Amino acid sequence: MYLFTTAFLVLTTSTIQYVSSDCGCSTNRNTDCKNDLNPSHKYLKESNEIRDNNDELFSASNMVFLEKSTFEMGTNKPVFESDDEGPLRNVTLNSFYIDKYEVSNREFYDFVKETGYRTEAEIFGDSFLFEMCLPEEDRDKYQDLRAVQAPWWIKMKGVSWKHPEGPNSTIEDLMDHPVIHVSWNDAVKYCDYKGKRLPTEEEWEMACRAGLRQKLYPWGNKLTPKGQHWANIWQGEFPKSNTAEDGFVFTSPVDAFPPNKFGLYNMAGNVWEWTQDNWKNDPDTKVKKGGSFLCHESYCWRYRCAARSSNTKDSSASNLGFRCAADKIRS
Numbered sequence: 197m198y199l200f201t202t203a204f205l206v207l208t209t210s211t212i213q214y215v216s217s218d219c220g221c222s223t224n225r226n227t228d229c230k231n232d233l234n235p236s237h238k239y240l241k242e243s244n245e246i247r248d249n250n251d252e253l254f255s256a257s258n259m260v261f262l263e264k265s266t267f268e269m270g271t272n273k274p275v276f277e278s279d280d281e282g283p284l285r286n287v288t289l290n291s292f293y294i295d296k297y298e299v300s301n302r303e304f305y306d307f308v309k310e311t312g313y314r315t316e317a318e319i320f321g322d323s324f325l326f327e328m329c330l331p332e333e334d335r336d337k338y339q340d341l342r343a344v345q346a347p348w349w350i351k352m353k354g355v356s357w358k359h360p361e362g363p364n365s366t367i368e369d370l371m372d373h374p375v376i377h378v379s380w381n382d383a384v385k386y387c388d389y390k391g392k393r394l395p396t397e398e399e400w401e402m403a404c405r406a407g408l409r410q411k412l413y414p415w416g417n418k419l420t421p422k423g424q425h426w427a428n429i430w431q432g433e434f435p436k437s438n439t440a441e442d443g444f445v446f447t448s449p450v451d452a453f454p455p456n457k458f459g460l461y462n463m464a465g466n467v468w469e470w471t472q473d474n475w476k477n478d479p480d481t482k483v484k485k486g487g488s489f490l491c492h493e494s495y496c497w498r499y500r501c502a503a504r505s506s507n508t509k510d511s512s513a514s515n516l517g518f519r520c521a522a523d524k525i526r527s
């Protein structure tokens with residue numbers, strides 16, 4: 197049922213040790229892995245301006261229209277050969293709309309309220325939780341539930357989009373954060389209800405690149421131009437310490453960090469985003485794009501536009517969400 201084909205398999209288990217030193221969330225370890233470290237909003241003026249306007253953030257047609265165009269997809273300098281990041285090729289796409297933001301908890305909450313929808317994690321009764329969210333003294337209890345090749349994931353009962361950081365956590369203070377612990381099947385249902393659909397991988401990557409040619413990131417080639425953070429990823433040593441220099445140990449609000457030139461937020465980092473496409477022709481495994489707050493250059497340099505990874509379509513985790521696309525906006 198759950199299969200991590202991704203990212204996390206590149207580290208061998210021998211390099212992973214659990215030490216009791218600072219893992220990056222010590223400030224609030226016992227209260228569900230809260231983000232209270234210097235939010236990057238403090239110094240990213242642009243994101244503050246948007247955040248003041250919540251109507252805009254949660255309005256129904258919060259999408260960007262992208263004209264029919266040709267763009268260069270992929271790369272001839274793949275970082276992960278086995279992910280099929282290459283080759284560089286021209287792809288022509290018809291016009292489409294795409295959500296400015298990852299789907300937020302508030303939006304998903306409204307959807308559930310209106311439809312009574314239950315996610316697969318709720319039906320299965322568990323989801324993959326990143327261990328940092330648990331109090332350190334509890335982590336040993338869950339040895340048997342760790343993913344073999346990625347032991348920092350714990351398949352945890354009671355974790356779902358409503359309880360994203362542990363069975364006793366809530367989304368109360370995370371309404372503007374991306375919904376997580378949603379499967380591909382859940383994402384398809386949500387977009388469909390909104391009269392939308394998931395983006396194809398090509399659409400997603402075109403949107404990520406925002407008109408820039410052969411750049412690594414949605415904003416260019418430098419990770420931190422002007423000494424600022426442009427995405428929510430991992431700083432420090434994975435998986436032991438997250439210094440959260442970008443302001444966030446865990447997810448960030450969907451409108452944190454500057455948008456790319458198309459006005460799209462968090463294409464790189466924060467949470468991985470499901471796309472429509474099959475991974476290597478397997479209809480049960482879907483392509484996800486963009487990397488997440490858990491990505492670090494040392495083991496998962498996948499917050500590049502060309503990077504790609506996958507999960508089985510019924511799987512869910514702490515770092516996987518989505519945004520929708522559409523051919524037309526419902527009026």
Ligand SMILES: *[C@@H]1O[C@H](CO)[C@@H](O)[C@H](O)[C@H]1NC(C)=O
Nearest residue numbers: 266267268269284285286287
């Ligand atoms: C894509 O098309 C443009 C314009 O025709 C061309 O300059 C470029 O070399 C092409 N890129 C690739 C990878 O074929």
Ligand SMILES: *[C@@H]1O[C@H](CO)[C@@H](O)[C@H](O)[C@H]1NC(C)=O
Nearest residue numbers: 330331334354362363364365
């Ligand atoms: C959740 O809360 C219950 C009741 O307070 C407690 O018994 C349980 O250990 C908590 N679970 C976790 C994972 O913290």
Ligand SMILES: [Ca+2]
Nearest residue numbers: 428429442444
């Ligand atoms: Ca971060």
Ligand SMILES: [Ca+2]
Nearest residue numbers: 462463465467
């Ligand atoms: Ca993202």
